[in-house]
Amino acid sequence: MVAAPLPSAAATVAAHEPPVTVPALANWTPQGGSYLLGRHTRIVVDAGDTAARRVADTLGEDLRAAGHGAAPVAVGGDAAVRREDIVVDVDPTRGKDLGKEGYELTAGRTLTVTGATEAGAFYGTRTVLQLLAAGARIPAGRTVDVPQYAERGVGVCACYIHITTEWLENLVRDMAYHKLNHLLLELKVKSDAHPEANSWSYYTKDEIRRLVALGAKYHVTIVPEINSPGHMDPWIENRPDLQLTDSDGKPQPSRLDVTAPEAFAYYTSLIDEYSEVFTADSWHMGADEYMLGSDFAKYPHVLQYAHEKYGPDATPQDAFIDFVNRVHDYAAAKGKRLRIWNDGLTGDNTVPVKDGTTVEHWLNVKTKPSEILAQGYPLLNASYALYLVRGGFHMNTKSLYEQRWDPRSFEGEKVASSEGITGAKISLWPDNGRGETENEVAASMDLPLRYVAQTTWGVPNPDATYEAFAARAKKIGHAPGHRDLTRLPVAEGTYTLRDTRGRLAPANWRIGRTADGYATLTSASTGLCAETRSGKLTLNTPLQPGTPVTQETCSASNTLQRWQLTEVRGGYRLTNAITQMAVHVTADGRMLQYPADQRPPAVWRLSPH
Incomplete structure (x- = not known):
């Protein structure tokens, strides 16, 4: 034996x-x-x-x-x-x-x-x-x-460009799968009260209700943000009466006039509309970069407002803090706690921010994290080191892992204790809206998301090396229900495209697959590629509904030449990967792009040629 x-x-x-x-x-x-x-x-x-x-x-x-x-x-x-x-x-x-x-x-x-x-x-x-x-x-x-920190999050700016709800739903599921619980979402909800603000990039209220319901099911609190009083251009570009005007009489489309009662009423009316669809008990007002590229000296009426309200020793910064505090009180009356970014807290104010306001620290400025904590404000670590910018800076997860980064490590200072720190989040920004596609962003955030989940729930370094941690993350994979948005639903080849009304797209098109899972459409007759490029650019992205889809010189790096084919009843929907507007064809054979709620997306039938 x-x-x-x-x-x-x-x-x-x-x-x-x-x-x-x-x-x-x-x-x-x-x-x-x-x-x-x-x-x-x-x-x-x-x-x-x-x-x-x-x-x-x-x-x-x-x-x-x-x-x-x-x-x-x-x-x-x-x-x-x-x-x-x-x-x-x-x-x-x-x-x-x-x-x-x-x-x-x-x-x-x-x-x-x-x-x-x-x-x-x-x-x-x-x-x-x-x-x-x-x-x-x-x-x-x-x-x-048991988690180490209460807030374990991801911040997404869908504020100037539209990110698909399918992508956001994947994110919610993956967050929950890795025990992340806060999605801070800056976006535009299509407004009934202010239709003049409804330039494209918005979400319908029904889309948000579905996303919030998914978040509730998966214990992900979705906190909305409308950044103010700076970065308000998506909302007030057509409202010069609400814009801050400088001493030369020039209005600033991105800045709300904090001294104007009408501006405050406008902003709070948006809070009211968002409260119809968001159920979170927090409101994020941003409050960052209000004087980016300028200074209060060009706006003397702001100092005058501060003097009239707070006395001769008041500063222009007090007028800014006054606006923050009025929003704080308005939100509190609706049962919501206020959140702001840290860079507006310059230390030049004599009026303090209201107690209980959560500060999200991203930038190293005069007022340090330890001071904010000493003043009793809840503090979230939203460091620039945790950013992923489309076409720009990407969080160096390997470096952070090897440094044993944790939520006490802020920009400019590491604090000794975790007391008062609510947690940390990674942030996704679309500074160059066409710099990367959604699928490319999803791939690049796989490890950052998992590392932030690790370091906010448990110990920063569960494995001896970053490579071992990466292998751990790969083994776990994605959440159940995660949709593969890189799947091309048709075989590569040449097709005739005809919509359900019988209208032909100009030319026959060779459909190819891109490395990030989209389609390219190359005219079989001209060798040129379908692209959308016309109209006003926002973050380097053409976002005007009704603009044409044209044939342009093909470029593998041009994300505006990438298209999403989605299988629907009766055929396929064709959507630009960057603008997220669907392609339509006119009676005279022109191809145009429109948001789905403005014109129901055309359904295309593809016939091999």
Whole structure:
């Protein structure tokens, strides 16, 4: 009889290491055996535990989406817990050790997830899904997993260009999968009260309602932002009466006049409209870069306003802070806490910002993070080092990992304690709107998102090297339900394009696939490529509805020549990858672009040529 070989030292160590997750499990107690997800697995909750039932229902959907089959929800007395079951429990008495978002997970013959709150139990199920990404068998063990920071976020500026709701939905799912819980979203909601502000890049209220509902389901709080009183040009470019006017009589389209009652009324009316569709208990007003490229000396009436309201020692900065504080009070009356960026806090004011205002620190200015903390303001780390700019600066995740970066490391200062720091976020900015496509941005943010999830929930460096952490993140993959937006739904080749009214697109088109998963359309007769380039440029992007799609010299680097083909009933929708406007054809054969809510997108039938 041959004796069984003894396990190697490496195998023994591996058996005692925590299974792979992002964020990593900081404390894992291994036990003998394993849990096996099987054909008879159920998700078991107590009768009457509506919070656990919601978590269980979402887990069941996600198990199916991940290819793990159907696991029915069994309630209370339906049957005793049995082998292969997943038990979800919300136990408020566990608040002391689990807090608001922590959970306990135990794997053995059954799998048990316990949270003191619905959010905690939900995050435990995200760990379950990640463990199952490696296979149906989970090593037996136990963990109590509690986040280090309350706010673990991503900021997205969809404020000048339109980002597809499909892309944002993918982001929400991936955030939740990695236990990120705040999406700070600067965008334009199409206004009923102010139709003069509805230049393209907006979202309809129904689109936002669907996104907010998805966020609520996945415990991602979506906080809206309308940046003010600077960066208001998307809203007031057609309202010179609200624009700050300099001493030469020249209005500034990006600056709201903080001294004008009409300007405050206009801004707060936008808060009212956003409150119809956003349910978050926070309001982000930005308040950054108000005097970017200028100074208050060119606007003497601002100082006059400050003197009249706060006395002869007041500064122009006090007029700015006064506007911030009035917005604070207005938002508070609607049950919302105010958030602002830090660079408006120059220290030149005599009037303080209202207590309770969260400050998001991104820029190294005179007033340091330690001073903001000492003054008692909640502080979020939104460092420039955590930025991803389209066609510009990208967060160097490898460098941050090797530096052991954590949310105490602000621009210009590292503070000693995490007390008062709410967390951290990465920020996506469209400074060059055509610099990268959405698919390119999604690829470039994979590791930054996962690293911020790691360092806000747990320890900054769970692995000895950045490469090992990258491998960890790759193994976990994307969230269940994540849509592959890089899939080209037709074979490459030459096609005739005809809409459902029988109108032909000019020429036959060779459809090719780009490296980032879009299509190029090359005229078979001219060798030129379809492109949209006409009209007023915003962030280097043509965003005027009704402008033509023309044939131009082909360039692999020109993102305006990339097109999204989406399969719909009866054919395909054709949308520009950058402008996010759909292509239409006129009776005389001209191709034009329009937003979907202005003209229903044409449905194209493609016939191989």
